[in-house]
Amino acid sequence: MRNLISAAALAALLALAACSPRYNWREASDNGAHFVVLLPGKPATVTRPVDLDGPKVDMTMTAAEAGGATFAVGTAELADAAAAVKALDAMSTALLNNIGGRPQGTALLPGKTDGFSRSIDLDAHGAAGGRPLRLVARLAARDRRIYQVLILGDEKALTDENIETFFGSFKPT
Structure with missing residues (x-):
């Protein structure tokens, strides 16, 4: 019985240690409430x-x-649904160009894509300012609105858990 309690305590400590305090997940949205998402800290909007x-x-x-x-x-509204769908290609090209990135095969990100007229998932490696970067992004269009949902940073920061939490939580409203 004592070994069972020790094993359970050890497992609990390991689980707590894995939950880094630097990821303080909280629900956020833009001021226009076009989406809700979990972000790992206090958000800023521009x-x-x-x-x-x-x-x-x-x-x-x-x-x-x-x-x-x-x-x-990111979110924006275009003149019509056709322009929104077309804008996804421009967003994809710009994101990849910003890091000199190349997609790493076909990305299938977590989270629902129901209700989007089109979506593009990206998983790319590149660099900016001499720093190697990984970009994981979902670009999506719904009616006249476009969404750019992304994580950009150090390879080690883009864990499966962070990708699942972030993309799985995104919901357009």
Whole structure:
């Protein structure tokens, strides 16, 4: 019986040690409440104009940094659904170009894609500022709205657990 209790205590300590305090998962959304997602820290939100290979739109990014990675969700609204679907290609190209990245096969990320007219999943390796980076992203269109859901950072920061928690929690509203 004593060994069973010790084993259970050891397992509990290992589980607690694996839960790094740097990942303080909390529910977040953009100010317009176009989505909800779990972010690993206090989010910041910024809106900037972006060129999506033709249409110029204001994209709002909500992001948090933790453990050597940035977890972010961007959203914007385009003129019509066809423009939104087309914009995903421009977003994919821009993200890959930003890190000089190449996709690592066909990515199948966790989380639901129901209700999107189109989605693109990316898993790419590249570099920026001489620093090796990994990018995991889902780009999606629903009606006139586009979503850019991504994690960018050090390879070690992009664990299966973090990818599952972040992408599995994303829900457009």
